[in-house]
Amino acid sequence: MVLVDKKILSGGLAMLIVGITISLYLNSVVPIGTSGMSEEETLDLLIKQQENQDMSALAGILMGFGFLLVLISFGARRKRKGGAKIVEKKPA
Secondary structure, eight states: OOOOOHHHHHHHHHHHHHHHHHHHHHTTTOOOOOTOOOOOHHHHHHHHHHHHHHHHHHHHHHHHHHHHHHHHHHHOOOOSSSSSOOOOOOOO
16 A cells, blocks of 8 residues: 555646646747848847746746655655554553
């Protein structure tokens, strides 16, 4: 039997899925330049490319935290409601 905290696991999986989805979307809409662009269009393109790269980094961080939560969920132990019972033995 594997001890898994289901709340942490589901949160981690959700973060991982959202991060992967955002990353796939950002990779599909990369701004591309054309030849003969004016200086203003080139500057706008560079800004859009930098924004895309920054958002990709944030999606990577989100995926990393999600993966860490998934790993932590396998090591998390649930607390008992009554707590641990302490049994004292009297010397004979």
